Structures are given as structure tokens and as C-alpha cells.
Amino acid sequence: MAHSDNHDGEDFLSGPVPLPDDEPTAAELAHARAFASLVDRALAGRAPAAMSADDGGGLPHAGSGAEWRRGSIDRALVEAATVIRAATGGLELPAARKSSLVEAALRQAIGEPPVVTAARIAPVVALSSRRRWLPWSIAATSTAIAAAAIVALWVRAPRPVPPMPTAAAAVPASWTSRPSDALIGPIAREHAGDASARIDTIFADRLDGYRERTYAHGGRP
Amino acid sequence: MRRLALVALLLVGACADRDAPSPITRVAEPADAIDQDLMVALAQAKNFHHKAKVYTSDGNTAAAIAAVRQILSLRFPPSAPEAEDVRDDARALLAKLLVGQGQLDEAMRTVEEGLAASTRDSFFVANLHTVAGEIHEARAAQLETGDGRVTTERRAAIGEYDKSIQINEALQKRLMDER
Incomplete structure (x- = not known):
């Protein structure tokens, strides 16, 4: 053992760095076993509810200052292990949580108001419901306005007025085609x-009449 | 929903089109008003008559006859009284030109066609009877003295002149009454 036994009973983090071939001390081994057990329980879903900075989850520590630093390191390591495991897709939701999510999805599909069972789901379901009904509401309103406009136009549209019976205007004889006698x-x-x-x-003579008639109509025969 | 909105827009558009102002009243014009077609036909007849006059003055009677014949094929507005007058007058001139060419039978056929096509008495119809009398006179002149047909042709000529006179008198009386 290259490093001294003064590593036992004090914080190995603050001590000298051991050589690669040095044998682990009893305290290091105990800490390694406790940390391995903690990681195993975390990966198995049985991690402790909370790990305080001064609680290493059951890890053996020596001294209050050293315990606090080791607890922080251990907690960070356990969280990293948990994140790695979640990222690999190995996490499974609890059965109660699964059934709750499935039931909420089915209720949303059939249009029923969701049952608020969890604080995280309630606002999400309510927002989805609004988004689902908003386009239909806008479309229905637009259709109603268009229908009202059509009805208004139909009612207010003037009835087709039949052409007024017109009699041939009394025009001068010189404007008409007639015998030349x-x-x-x-x-x-x-x-x-x-x-x-x-x-x-x-x-x-006919040209005179044609011109008179043309000029009387403003230049249009 | 988009389709429904599109249909609604189309219906609104159709209603808007229906509201487009359309003429309700129109200026009434008599059906027999002088129109451009009549003036064009009269102008063409006028030009053909002038051509025939020039050909006649040049001694080209055949060309004059051809020009006058073209007047008969002009298209006048239907039921335009001027059309009948112009054609009757053209036939009268054509018949006289044919008489000058010695084509008495063709001249008489032209006059008879004009009389048959006429729908009313007019000074132009009376003129056709006058020309018919001249044709009979020409026929009588072609016959030798003593030929029994001479008398017949002369009587026929008198008969045509009488018809012309009767038509003219009746028309003049009617025109005087209308004034």
C-alpha cells in the first residue's frame, strides 16, 4: 500500500492522490460498496426519495465537512446514472401512472372532459381541448355569418323587373323607311x-333622316 | 369547412352579379327606322346607276345593262319600301336599255318581273307600265304596216299607258288626301 493509513477515518478527497497500484483502504472499499448499492437501487427504481447534501443515502462518511462533500458528489453521480438510464429508454412508468395517462387520452379522444387526477396532466388536457374546439368554433361562426349574408342579400335583392312594355316612339316620318312616292x-x-x-x-332624303336620327341619339344610330 | 366557405362565397358572388344594373327601359324605335343597312343599299344602288349612266354616255350599253342588273341583286333590309321602289326603277331603266338594244322580249320580261314582284301601287309601278307601253310601241314599230299585230301592240301600249295614268292619279289623290 503506497499511501498511508491516515486515509482511513478522514476524507479521501482531501488527502493525497493514491498511486494507481495502491490497495484501497477499508474506508474506500466501504464507500465503494455503499455507492454501488445506491446506484443499483436507483437503477432498479428503488432510489431513496431524497438525497440531501449531508445524506449520502447510507454511504459511510467520516467527519461533517467531508461527509457533506462526498454526499454532494454521490448525489450528482446517482442523478447522472438515473439520467443515463432514462435516456436509454429503460425506464417504465408505474402501472397506476400508465393507466391514468391512457384513460386521459381516451377521454380526450371521445370529447369528454378530462378527469384531473394529477397536477401535471390537468393543464395540458384543458389546453388541448381548447385547441380542438377553437377551429370548429371559428368555422361555425364564419358559416353562420356567410349564411346570414346570403339570406340578407336574397331578401334585399331587388326583384327582377320585367322590361316595361314600350311603344314605338313617335318619331318624325323623315326618320323612317317609307315609300318614295x-x-x-x-x-x-x-x-x-x-x-x-x-x-x-x-x-x-334618306340620308338627311338618318343623320337627324343619329344626331338625336347622341351620335349612335 | 373550406368547401362550405367556398360555396358561400360563390353564392354571394352570384347574388352580387344579379344585382348588376341592367337596363330596364330602352328607347323605343320604330321597326321601320332608317338604319345603316338601308343607307348602304341605297348608296350602292346610287353608285351602280352612276356607272350605268357613264357607260351609257360612252355608248357601252352592255356594260350599262350589267351595272343596272347588279342593282337588282342588292340586299335591302326586309320590308323596306325603298327596296321595291329602287328595283322597279332599275327594271324600268334596264327595260329601256334593252329596248335600245332591240331586245324587246327581254325588256318586256324585265318589266313583267317587276310588276309581278310589286306589292303595292306606286309611281315606280306606273313607270313600269309606261315602259311596257313603250315596248309595245317598239314592237308595233318593228312590224310592217298592215300586219294585224301592229294594232294589237298599239292597243296594248295604250292599255299600259292607261294603267300608268290610273295609278298615278290614284296615288296623287291619296297623297293629296294625306296632306
Whole structure:
């Protein structure tokens, strides 16, 4: 044994660092066994409810100051072991906790209000319920408003007014297509072949009427 | 829900379209108002008559006849009284041109077609009877003296002139009464 026996009964953390080939002291062995037992119980789910800084979970310590430091180290190590085990997926929930979560999920699925059994679940279930009903509420409200708008438009829409029966307006005769007798008059025999002159007269007269009618309509025939 | 909202929007849009202002009243126009189609047809007839006049002055009677024939194929608005007047006058001119070419039978056929197509008495119908009388006169002139048909043609000419006179008198009386 390379290091002295003064390691027994005092804090080995504050003592000199032992050489690699040194034999462990009795105190070190007792502490190692107690710590191994504590880790085993933690991994088996039987960890102590709380480990105070001055409580090493049953680990043998010597002296109050040394005990406090070793307790802190042991607690950190046990927590690290627990986290490692949880991260590997080896943790299982208790049966009561499992059944509680499953029941809450089923109640949520069928739309029943959740039974608040645990302080952690209650707020989560209530928030989920609001999120589930909020879109439906908005959609229902929008649909109701749209239906009301349609009804309002339908009721307030003016009834189709049938075209008013209109009579042909009394327009000047010069605006109408009509026989040319009054314009041309009797055709003398010597002018029987003067159709060119007559068509000029007819065209000029009808053009006057067409222009009058066009201008009366603001330039649109 | 989105589909329901879309349907609602479409219905609102349809209602909005229905509210679009639509003309309820319209300016009443008589069906026989002078329109652009009538003016175009009259203008074309006018141009063909001028072409025929130029051809006639140049001695190209055949071209003048062709130009006048084109007037008969013009499309006037349906039931436009001017259409009948213009066609009757064109047939009268065509018949006279044919008479000048010695085509008396063709000239008479042209006049008879015009009379048959006329739906009312007019100064243009009276003119067709006048031209028919001239054709009968031309036929009588072509016959030798002593031919029994000469008298027949001359009587036929007188008959056509009488019809023309009767139509003219009746029309003038009616027009005077309308004033």
C-alpha cells in the first residue's frame, strides 16, 4: 500500500492522490460498496426519495465537512446514472401512472372532459381541448355569418323587373323607311329612264333622316 | 369547412352579379327606322346607276345593262319600301336599255318581273307600265304596216299607258288626301 493509513477515518478527497497500484483502504472499499448499492437501487427504481447534501443515502462518511462533500458528489453521480438510464429508454412508468395517462387520452379522444387526477396532466388536457374546439368554433361562426349574408342579400335583392312594355316612339316620318312616292311624284314618260336622278333624290332624303336620327341619339344610330 | 366557405362565397358572388344594373327601359324605335343597312343599299344602288349612266354616255350599253342588273341583286333590309321602289326603277331603266338594244322580249320580261314582284301601287309601278307601253310601241314599230299585230301592240301600249295614268292619279289623290 503506497499511501498511508491516515486515509482511513478522514476524507479521501482531501488527502493525497493514491498511486494507481495502491490497495484501497477499508474506508474506500466501504464507500465503494455503499455507492454501488445506491446506484443499483436507483437503477432498479428503488432510489431513496431524497438525497440531501449531508445524506449520502447510507454511504459511510467520516467527519461533517467531508461527509457533506462526498454526499454532494454521490448525489450528482446517482442523478447522472438515473439520467443515463432514462435516456436509454429503460425506464417504465408505474402501472397506476400508465393507466391514468391512457384513460386521459381516451377521454380526450371521445370529447369528454378530462378527469384531473394529477397536477401535471390537468393543464395540458384543458389546453388541448381548447385547441380542438377553437377551429370548429371559428368555422361555425364564419358559416353562420356567410349564411346570414346570403339570406340578407336574397331578401334585399331587388326583384327582377320585367322590361316595361314600350311603344314605338313617335318619331318624325323623315326618320323612317317609307315609300318614295311623295318624294318622287309622278314620273313623266320622258323621264322614265332617269332612274339615276331619282335614286340620288331618294338617297339624299334618306340620308338627311338618318343623320337627324343619329344626331338625336347622341351620335349612335 | 373550406368547401362550405367556398360555396358561400360563390353564392354571394352570384347574388352580387344579379344585382348588376341592367337596363330596364330602352328607347323605343320604330321597326321601320332608317338604319345603316338601308343607307348602304341605297348608296350602292346610287353608285351602280352612276356607272350605268357613264357607260351609257360612252355608248357601252352592255356594260350599262350589267351595272343596272347588279342593282337588282342588292340586299335591302326586309320590308323596306325603298327596296321595291329602287328595283322597279332599275327594271324600268334596264327595260329601256334593252329596248335600245332591240331586245324587246327581254325588256318586256324585265318589266313583267317587276310588276309581278310589286306589292303595292306606286309611281315606280306606273313607270313600269309606261315602259311596257313603250315596248309595245317598239314592237308595233318593228312590224310592217298592215300586219294585224301592229294594232294589237298599239292597243296594248295604250292599255299600259292607261294603267300608268290610273295609278298615278290614284296615288296623287291619296297623297293629296294625306296632306
